[in-house]
Amino acid sequence: xxxxxxxxxxxxxxxxxxxxxxxxxxxxxxxxxxxxxxxxxxxxxxxxxxxxxxxxxxxxxxxxxxxxxxxxxxxxxxxxxxxxxxxxxxxxxxxxxxxxxxxxxxxxxxxxxxxxxxxxxxxxxxxxxxxxxxxxxxxxxxxxxxxxxxxxxxxxxxx
Numbered sequence: 001x002x003x004x005x006x007x008x009x010x011x012x013x014x015x016x017x018x019x020x021x022x023x024x025x026x027x028x029x030x031x032x033x034x035x036x037x038x039x040x041x042x043x044x045x046x047x048x049x050x051x052x053x054x055x056x057x058x059x060x061x062x063x064x065x066x067x068x069x070x071x072x073x074x075x076x077x078x079x080x081x082x083x084x085x086x087x088x089x090x091x092x093x094x095x096x097x098x099x100x101x102x103x104x105x106x107x108x109x110x111x112x113x114x115x116x117x118x119x120x121x122x123x124x125x126x127x128x129x130x131x132x133x134x135x136x137x138x139x140x141x142x143x144x145x146x147x148x149x150x151x152x153x154x155x156x157x158x159x
Contacts, residue, residue, distance in 0.1 A: 037099050037123035041079040044103055045072060052110045064109065071106050075099065096123050097148060104142045114142045 048068070056065050078099045081087055087095060097119040104114055116126040116139045126135045 035082045035122060036125070037096060037117075038079055038082050040103065040117070040123060040125070041075050041099065044106065045075065048072075048106060048110055067109060068106070071102060071109070075102055075106070078102070099123060101142075101148055114139060116142065119148070 053065075053068075056062075056068070078095055081095060082092075082099075100117045100119045100123045103117065103123075107114055116135055117123045118126055118130075118134075118138070126138065
């Protein structure tokens, strides 16, 4: 069918923005705008479960399952703390940063890609609207490290 005159696009009209991939799979909560990490945690946990959990069970990779289990428990606890809003501003800032790095660690553990989230902006997913320099810097850091620089956990065996 030939295009109708109303279906043709005006060449001077502004083009819509390119779609940005979101991790949301129906997990939106009323706190989405205030705490984007709440929905990010939900969608990441669902994705990890649906794509990798059974693969690890069938291949008997119990070491990875053990690491994943403790990571999921930390993320679930963080999600609950973010939802209930019982933390001080300083604790909330530290929790957001730790959660962003936990999500990075989980994606890397499951051979996924690193999704760049801003620890300083409540864990918001970085888009093309953000500074390319900041995105590149964060992605490079997150690709190489499992946790924020300068926050290595003490060696419990030596303690």
